[in-house]
Amino acid sequence: MIQTPYLLFLGDAPDQLAAKVAQGIKDWRPENAVGQLRLPGCGADMGLTDMNLQEGLAAGAKTLVIGVANRGGVISDEWKKVLVAALEAGYDLAAGLHNLLRDEDELQAAAKIHGRTLHDVRVPSVAYPIANGQKRSGKRVLAVGTDCSCGKMYTAMSMDAEMRERGLKSTFRATGQTGILITGRGVPLDAVIADFMAGAVEALTPDNDEDHWDHIEGQGSLFHVSYSGVTMALIHGGQPDALILAHEPTRTHMRGLPHYGLPSLEQLRDTAFPLARVANPACQVAGVSVNTKALGEEDARKCLEEIEARMGIPATDPFRFGAGALVDALIAL
Amino acid sequence: MIQTPYLLFLGDAPDQLAAKVAQGIKDWRPENAVGQLRLPGCGADMGLTDMNLQEGLAAGAKTLVIGVANRGGVISDEWKKVLVAALEAGYDLAAGLHNLLRDEDELQAAAKIHGRTLHDVRVPSVAYPIANGQKRSGKRVLAVGTDCSCGKMYTAMSMDAEMRERGLKSTFRATGQTGILITGRGVPLDAVIADFMAGAVEALTPDNDEDHWDHIEGQGSLFHVSYSGVTMALIHGGQPDALILAHEPTRTHMRGLPHYGLPSLEQLRDTAFPLARVANPACQVAGVSVNTKALGEEDARKCLEEIEARMGIPATDPFRFGAGALVDALIAL
Numbered sequence: 110m111i112q113t114p115y116l117l118f119l120g121d122a123p124d125q126l127a128a129k130v131a132q133g134i135k136d137w138r139p140e141n142a143v144g145q146l147r148l149p150g151c152g153a154d155m156g157l158t159d160m161n162l163q164e165g166l167a168a169g170a171k172t173l174v175i176g177v178a179n180r181g182g183v184i185s186d187e188w189k190k191v192l193v194a195a196l197e198a199g200y201d202l203a204a205g206l207h208n209l210l211r212d213e214d215e216l217q218a219a220a221k222i223h224g225r226t227l228h229d230v231r232v233p234s235v236a237y238p239i240a241n242g243q244k245r246s247g248k249r250v251l252a253v254g255t256d257c258s259c260g261k262m263y264t265a266m267s268m269d270a271e272m273r274e275r276g277l278k279s280t281f282r283a284t285g286q287t288g289i290l291i292t293g294r295g296v297p298l299d300a301v302i303a304d305f306m307a308g309a310v311e312a313l314t315p316d317n318d319e320d321h322w323d324h325i326e327g328q329g330s331l332f333h334v335s336y337s338g339v340t341m342a343l344i345h346g347g348q349p350d351a352l353i354l355a356h357e358p359t360r361t362h363m364r365g366l367p368h369y370g371l372p373s374l375e376q377l378r379d380t381a382f383p384l385a386r387v388a389n390p391a392c393q394v395a396g397v398s399v400n401t402k403a404l405g406e407e408d409a410r411k412c413l414e415e416i417e418a419r420m421g422i423p424a425t426d427p428f429r430f431g432a433g434a435l436v437d438a439l440i441a442l
Numbered sequence: 443m444i445q446t447p448y449l450l451f452l453g454d455a456p457d458q459l460a461a462k463v464a465q466g467i468k469d470w471r472p473e474n475a476v477g478q479l480r481l482p483g484c485g486a487d488m489g490l491t492d493m494n495l496q497e498g499l500a501a502g503a504k505t506l507v508i509g510v511a512n513r514g515g516v517i518s519d520e521w522k523k524v525l526v527a528a529l530e531a532g533y534d535l536a537a538g539l540h541n542l543l544r545d546e547d548e549l550q551a552a553a554k555i556h557g558r559t560l561h562d563v564r565v566p567s568v569a570y571p572i573a574n575g576q577k578r579s580g581k582r583v584l585a586v587g588t589d590c591s592c593g594k595m596y597t598a599m600s601m602d603a604e605m606r607e608r609g610l611k612s613t614f615r616a617t618g619q620t621g622i623l624i625t626g627r628g629v630p631l632d633a634v635i636a637d638f639m640a641g642a643v644e645a646l647t648p649d650n651d652e653d654h655w656d657h658i659e660g661q662g663s664l665f666h667v668s669y670s671g672v673t674m675a676l677i678h679g680g681q682p683d684a685l686i687l688a689h690e691p692t693r694t695h696m697r698g699l700p701h702y703g704l705p706s707l708e709q710l711r712d713t714a715f716p717l718a719r720v721a722n723p724a725c726q727v728a729g730v731s732v733n734t735k736a737l738g739e740e741d742a743r744k745c746l747e748e749i750e751a752r753m754g755i756p757a758t759d760p761f762r763f764g765a766g767a768l769v770d771a772l773i774a775l
Contacts, residue, residue: 207637240668242699299637306636306671334678334721335573338639341664342671366575369720380716383709387702388667 116165128153131176133287143168175204203228205286240307247317259357260400261327267427278321310346397424449498461486464509476501508537536561538619573640580650584682593733594660600760611654643679684728730757
């Protein structure tokens, strides 16, 4: 649906975390990203070649993907200059921002004049039903986090990649704009109308072969007051057979909420597990996925050992050390 | 803001249950209803004076409120005749139907010609922010249920009425179409975009006097897989100081989900309480509101005694026996 490859627009992202859309594409479909385009003051770097629009075109880019997910998603005048220039130069645009590309008159007009397409992947393209809670065939796993942005999507991506490498039946199910931009399909769950959230997750993960695993992309956190309702809908709509607890061990407060401390992994387990059992009484907590990016190798391994001993279930950093331990745990259920 | 008082349109409602919006207005803001307008074959009766449009105007009505659910999701030609005539006569229209007044060309045109307003209270009329989780001044109470439709709105309405009768500072905060039509304002939470649910609840219950109570209308249930995300957003966006557990003791399965049993009041308490403490560490479970409509007087009193003894907190049916015990419990916190 979205033409590849991409030039990744990082804009004036304050830090690396703010550019998690670009990071996801770089990490999971690097062949789709020819380079990065950054504005003055940009604090993010994907380690790709910095390119202007012409250089991107010369490298084969077809679509300029906005790789920055700001809180509230505002399209500034500075951004707009670049985006209009991109349409003029022959790029399609793709974004997952709350403020839609199509709602910007200048972009709409430029796209029309130059025959280009605006992809707003955050907007649901179909009407979802209200969840019916009926048991579906096949297996599902969902990562739930102590916080937002702590590695839930990477966990699902890693487990899916590992399963497919082993020749197992497996699908990554995107629920956010990054996942949708990477895989080309999914449900933009945070943009779905409240009443239909759980139904959208049911529709995303339909009946399947009994030995097929859906890796549902997690969102938010039951402990993040801004987004906990979305997480709840994933737990009940996804009716997971397995939960993976996701955690970033160096974080000192909930993302964007400096006055909120993080829950412990035990609190997360004891909160998410009974809620998951409402929709699927057979659900198990299968493992812990720890984002150890901020730790050195030795500290990371120590941290994982400590968590594994404490929690009594496999703990790993699937992005750093592979998802083998988590996949083994799923298969053993 | 919907202009009051109202003439209540009952249409051709097959029975009393189909007119639950009108019933709510009649029960909680009788001063807002000058009369009722019924079509031939109407099986509902609010016990108000039957009026035609002219009589309603003469009695002071400003808005014709559709107090009944329509059949088949269609606004029938019979209804439309009356609604257009109402706009011509000088009424605004207000409805909480799934199919919107504004989507009917005839109504849209008549409203424009006659300078009247169409209120579709099911649709959010403003853009809500993402929740910031900041502590707000004033007190808030939220009813959480073992199931949907078990008396949460009536609980909040009753407590609000009791507090105002005692001369205390108190506001009912509507989160559903019935509540919005009754009070003329509120947030249609089930129609809000997922990311903004908690923020909408924050906006609905802003800073207030320290001795002021917001009675937030509950929605759904943490144990109802179709709507639990909405409930979660109320708990975290509302940051209640007090939870009231709401329960219908004769129900055998979750509403609309015949394959799901009800949780116990203990399960509800043990699930909702820690989640509420994330947003407000001072939150307490203050009492139990039991919908005893299906029980005789003696059985109802026995049921309440048993629950009160078991749970160790006041239990009453506020609609049947008054909200005094619950309000006492709130004040004692």
